[in-house]
Amino acid sequence: MKASLILTVSLCLISCAPAKSSYFGEESWSGLTVSGAEILFSQLEKEEIALNVYSPDCVPCWKEIPALNLLHAEIESRFPSKALYMVVDPYQIVPDITEERPFGEVYRLAKTRMEAEIKNRKIQVPIVFMKPPFRVKEGGLITGTPETMLFVTKPMRLYYNFLGSISEQTSPDVIRKEAKFNFFRYQFGMESL
Numbered sequence: 001m002k003a004s005l006i007l008t009v010s011l012c013l014i015s016c017a018p019a020k021s022s023y024f025g026e027e028s029w030s031g032l033t034v035s036g037a038e039i040l041f042s043q044l045e046k047e048e049i050a051l052n053v054y055s056p057d058c059v060p061c062w063k064e065i066p067a068l069n070l071l072h073a074e075i076e077s078r079f080p081s082k083a084l085y086m087v088v089d090p091y092q093i094v095p096d097i098t099e100e101r102p103f104g105e106v107y108r109l110a111k112t113r114m115e116a117e118i119k120n121r122k123i124q125v126p127i128v129f130m131k132p133p134f135r136v137k138e139g140g141l142i143t144g145t146p147e148t149m150l151f152v153t154k155p156m157r158l159y160y161n162f163l164g165s166i167s168e169q170t171s172p173d174v175i176r177k178e179a180k181f182n183f184f185r186y187q188f189g190m191e192s193l
Contacts, residue, residue, distance in 0.1 A: 063168035
């Protein structure tokens with residue numbers, strides 16, 4: 001009797017638990033685009049999203065731009081249920097800013113800096129300035145740049161995290177042959193290995 005009760009309770013708990021859940025608070029992640037539009041990632045009409053964390057002070061981030069531009073173009077043209085965004089922590093990329101400064105003020109300063117990056121580095125990936133609680137900091141989910149996180153969105157849940165550049169090559173032909181670039185495509189459901 002006791003064993004069957006334990007089995008029944010255990011089965012109930014297993015079947016009642018959600019199949020997917022949020023572990024890092026990503027359901028609340030939001031930000032502003034360069035044009036000022038607000039994005040709440042969990043409400044996008046996409047099945048999967050990739051968030052590439054960028055900083056203008058990060059040399060590997062600059063070197064990764066050709067690969068990200070290539071991925072973004074392919075996703076836009078062939079995979080309408082997916083999206084790739086370049087995200088920045090405005091409190092990280094604006095020099096001498098403290099967390100006490102209002103987001104709107106920090107956003108304006110970060111936007112000016114990233115507009116120069118878009119022009120000078122030929123960034124084609126849509127950029128989102130992340131609102132708190134998103135932070136690039138020691139002890140957090142994102143501790144450095146570049147980093148690319150893959151999420152399912154219903155509900156929003158991290159399922160893979162690429163540390164470092166996906167590729168630092170400049171030629172599209174060379175990029176397409178790189179193992180890490182193709183592993184990203186495989187993980188993001190863009191092709192099979």
